[in-house]
Amino acid sequence: MFAPIVILxxxxxxxxxxxxxxxxxxxxxxxxxTNFCENLGIDRTARQNMIRTARDNGKKLGLLA
Known part of the structure; x- marks a missing residue:
C-alpha cells in the first residue's frame, strides 16, 4: 500500500x-x-507484543519497504 511512497x-x-x-x-x-502502556498499567510483555504488532503491520502496509 505505502511501499511506492516509501521507495520514492x-x-x-x-x-x-x-x-x-x-x-x-x-x-x-x-x-x-511505552507511554500508553505505562499510563494504563499494561505490563512489559504486553507492551512488547504491541510493538511487535506495530512492526508487523508496518511490514504488511509496506512502510518498511
Whole structure:
C-alpha cells in the first residue's frame, strides 16, 4: 500500500538519511506505545507484543519497504 511512497522517499533522501529518519520514527512510535502502556498499567510483555504488532503491520502496509 505505502511501499511506492516509501521507495520514492528512500530514493530521494538516499539510503543513509532515509534509514536515520526511519529509525527516529520507529523510536518515537515505540516511545508512544511505552507511554500508553505505562499510563494504563499494561505490563512489559504486553507492551512488547504491541510493538511487535506495530512492526508487523508496518511490514504488511509496506512502510518498511
Amino acid at each position: 522517499l528512500r530514493d530521494r533522501l538516499g539510503k543513509v538519511k532515509f534509514n536515520k529518519l526511519r529509525g527516529e520514527a520507529i523510536k518515537l512510535h515505540s516511545q508512544v506505545i
